[in-house]
Amino acid sequence: MAPPLSPDRFLTILRAEGLTVIEHGDWRNHNRNHKGPWGPMHGVMIHHTVTRGHDYTVDICRRGYGSLPGPLCHGVICKQGHVHLVGYGRANHAGLGDDDVLRAVIAEQDLPPDNEANTDGNRHFYGFECENLGDGEDPWPPEQLLAIEKVGAALAREHGWTERSVIGHLEWQPGKVDPRGFTMASMRSRIAARLDDNPQQEDDMPLTTEDKAWISGEIRDAIKELVAVEVLTKDGIIDNPNPDTADTNAYISMETSLRNIEIVARRADKTSADVKAKVDSLSVGSVSPDALAEILADKLAARLSS
Known part of the structure; x- marks a missing residue:
């Protein structure tokens, strides 16, 4: 039924x-x-x-x-x-x-x-x-x-x-x-x-420029989510949400991250906009999240289109 x-x-x-x-x-x-x-x-x-x-x-x-x-x-x-x-x-x-x-x-x-x-x-x-x-x-x-x-x-x-x-x-x-x-x-x-x-897979069309841009944006957001807590913790802006994983890239949702950031920012007499700007400017080594996202998007698009 x-x-x-x-x-x-x-x-x-x-x-x-x-x-x-x-x-x-x-x-x-x-x-x-x-x-x-x-x-x-x-x-x-x-x-x-x-x-x-x-x-x-x-x-x-x-x-x-x-x-x-x-x-x-x-x-x-x-x-x-x-x-x-x-x-x-x-x-x-x-x-x-x-x-x-x-x-x-x-x-x-x-x-x-x-x-x-x-x-x-x-x-x-x-x-x-x-x-x-x-x-x-x-x-x-x-x-x-x-x-x-x-x-x-x-x-x-x-x-x-x-x-x-x-x-x-x-x-x-x-x-x-x-x-x-x-x-x-x-x-x-x-x-x-x-x-x-199961020819569903055979009918998939190659990814368009718009598809790749969407993938790039998703990866860019994921990178920011993964590194934001660690970097902000090291800078003393927020407390480590999981002390047991202090040596790893701790992950919590961006919504939770921003909520914690805003609370601490108010305590430190900073504006949430200042802190969010810091998140947006994060870099991984010498590679910015945007550049890394573009590289990963191209690799993922090539894999999905093959």
């Missing part, structure tokens, strides 16, 4: 899988939860939209139509392979389906024929609508099929499921044909291979 992921975790795992994710409106709170429960989660359901056009498809899946209000899914997978998040929570996508199918999904067994519509699927499945006319002729671009594979693998991996937890609408509700244009058996094979190979 798996509770639904939090919206933030849902977003995180999709992006970690290498997907381009686009957020629409207040998708985190756009749902049909007032109509019934959502969860526990047992799988992922794939649909086709019977629509043409990226903007129109995303809009109708978010708003719904007529007697079927939105959201009509959690994510829309467009032909470019992007995932558009339009809602989170209970959504009008699965409808009533076969309880035997649900039991097979939970047990991760071969699916029986869907010949009943007696079980609430909106409660138990993440739903993804895929932009396609559903006529068997509208093509499925490789980018879109790869995105479906990644979505299924990301959620299966996070919940500890296998590929058997990813099904099509046609396998759930009698009379449904979606998705039409590829088989769910072939898609499950792709998801299984992805889970076995």
Whole structure:
């Protein structure tokens, strides 16, 4: 039994899988939860939209139509392979389906024929609508099929499921044909291979200049945290917070350090700004923290990009 992921975790795992994710409106709170429960989660359901056009498809899946209000899914997978998040929570996508199918999904067994519509699927499945006319002729671009594979693998991996937890609408509700244009058996094979190979790492992009700058900043802050207490202790500005480690680089959080510094500074009739300035000017030997951070960031970036 798996509770639904939090919206933030849902977003995180999709992006970690290498997907381009686009957020629409207040998708985190756009749902049909007032109509019934959502969860526990047992799988992922794939649909086709019977629509043409990226903007129109995303809009109708978010708003719904007529007697079927939105959201009509959690994510829309467009032909470019992007995932558009339009809602989170209970959504009008699965409808009533076969309880035997649900039991097979939970047990991760071969699916029986869907010949009943007696079980609430909106409660138990993440739903993804895929932009396609559903006529068997509208093509499925490789980018879109790869995105479906990644979505299924990301959620299966996070919940500890296998590929058997990813099904099509046609396998759930009698009379449904979606998705039409590829088989769910072939898609499950792709998801299984992805889970076995765990290609999350292969999809990582090389670090950008912005990534390296962020790493440099993090390292710079870490260096200051690690040496600030020791240097300030030696200068008599603060007491050693851990006398047993007087010969090592004592570590406490920067928040705690600055709080202690401010207390002692007031006692010594100094301003906290003066002391913080001293921390910012710390050097390690003849190398400043900023210069050292840049060197370490380049080395770390090279390692992560290899």
